[in-house]
Amino acid sequence: MNDEILEVKNLHVNFHTQNGVVKAVRGVDFTLNKGETLAIVGESGSGKSVTAKAIMRLLPKQNARITSGKVNYEKNDLLEMPLKKIQQIRGSQISMVFQDPMTALNPTMKIGRQIIEGLKKHQNLSSKEAKIKAINMLKLVGIPNAEDRLDSYPHQYSGGMRQRVVIAMALACNPKILIADEPTTALDVTIQAQILELMKDLQAKTGTSIIIITHDLGVVANMADRVAVMYAGEIVEMGSVDEIFYNPQHPYTLGLLQSMPKLHENRNKPLIPIPGSPPDLASIGTGCPFAPRCPYTMKVCHYFPPVKKEILDGHSVSCWLQDNRTPKELQPIGIGGTI
Ligand SMILES: Nc1ncnc2c1ncn2[C@@H]1O[C@H](COP(=O)(O)OP(=O)(O)OP(=O)(O)O)[C@@H](O)[C@H]1O
Numbered sequence: 001m002n003d004e005i006l007e008v009k010n011l012h013v014n015f016h017t018q019n020g021v022v023k024a025v026r027g028v029d030f031t032l033n034k035g036e037t038l039a040i041v042g043e044s045g046s047g048k049s050v051t052a053k054a055i056m057r058l059l060p061k062q063n064a065r066i067t068s069g070k071v072n073y074e075k076n077d078l079l080e081m082p083l084k085k086i087q088q089i090r091g092s093q094i095s096m097v098f099q100d101p102m103t104a105l106n107p108t109m110k111i112g113r114q115i116i117e118g119l120k121k122h123q124n125l126s127s128k129e130a131k132i133k134a135i136n137m138l139k140l141v142g143i144p145n146a147e148d149r150l151d152s153y154p155h156q157y158s159g160g161m162r163q164r165v166v167i168a169m170a171l172a173c174n175p176k177i178l179i180a181d182e183p184t185t186a187l188d189v190t191i192q193a194q195i196l197e198l199m200k201d202l203q204a205k206t207g208t209s210i211i212i213i214t215h216d217l218g219v220v221a222n223m224a225d226r227v228a229v230m231y232a233g234e235i236v237e238m239g240s241v242d243e244i245f246y247n248p249q250h251p252y253t254l255g256l257l258q259s260m261p262k263l264h265e266n267r268n269k270p271l272i273p274i275p276g277s278p279p280d281l282a283s284i285g286t287g288c289p290f291a292p293r294c295p296y297t298m299k300v301c302h303y304f305p306p307v308k309k310e311i312l313d314g315h316s317v318s319c320w321l322q323d324n325r326t327p328k329e330l331q332p333i334g335i336g337g338t339i
Pocket residue numbers: 015016017022024042043044045046047048049050051060063215281
């Protein structure tokens with residue numbers, strides 16, 4: 001049996017905006033197991049970051065509302081926890097790394113002091129112990145001359161080095177969960193590969209569970225054990241990385257796979273973009289949100305939401321094509337592992 005560390009159940013998040021209520025996350029369910037890496041993929045605006053921020057209770061107070069759902073972590077619902085307790089959990093048990101390392105770093109404070117203060121706060125270490133641990137963490141993430149670099153300010157590090165420092169800070173307290181939101185998007189390809197390797201190495205050493213948010217299927221292939229595909233605030237397909245890559249069942253997943261270059265594939269093979277754009281989440285209808293863009297739409301798709309169906313152990317999909325009443329001949333080529 002899998003050892004579950006986090007369970008997100010029926011999460012709904014709305015934003016109150018001038019254009020109405022934006023339903024950014026609409027009934028998200030998933031679990032995260034100990035030591036695994038779960039990738040959340042999807043186009044821009046699909047609700048990946050909002051899901052992560054809801055888990056960490058980092059949504060803006062002014063206009064964000066979690067209207068329902070549970071986030072169970074070690075038998076407690078994070079959404080019901082007093083803010084003070086959440087603040088203790090953040091950074092010590094669940095850490096987050098964002099795309100821009102400067103969101104986590106204070107530009108006016110030396111790197112060493114930032115790491116040392118975090119360690120003292122969360123791990124009750126003396127200044128001396130925290131300094132030794134900070135040096136070791138910097139060495140672990142491959143910062144040369146770690147001891148001297150403690151005295152540098154963030155702007156004296158390169159972008160890739162800054163992200164390494166942020167990962168070092170995020171992992172310094174051996175968190176049980178690391179949520180990495182597009183951690184390598186801002187970096188060039190070589191540095192990107194190094195950072196992903198670093199995260200994998202550290203995970204192998206510490207057993208941390210990782211949720212990685214990305215729109216890059218290369219990152220997914222490199223990192224993930226399981227994948228959740230998000231579209232318009234919902235998880236439309238979920239499965240092991242092999243199932244998602246070699247046996248995609250949702251036309252949106254298929255579209256994503258066909259629209260992105262893959263490693264080890266003939267570079268001359270044409271990429272097919274998904275036509276159209278995601279729906280306006282302030283005026284979303286009742287049917288399948290992908291219906292207007294889906295090449296396999298049936299009438300029912302426009303009026304009724306598809307029901308989630310488990311098609312294989314751990315592989316689930318929300319699509320009318322999976323309904324028993326849908327004739328098999330309507331199944332598109334490519335669905336069922338033939339792309
Ligand atoms: N503070 C906010 N106020 C209003 N709407 C917001 C806010 N933050 C996010 N949204 C909306 O919520 C939806 C989901 O956004 P989210 O950032 O989760 O997307 P994403 O999948 O992470 O995309 P990206 O890859 O671009 O970060 C979008 O429609 C976005 O406009």
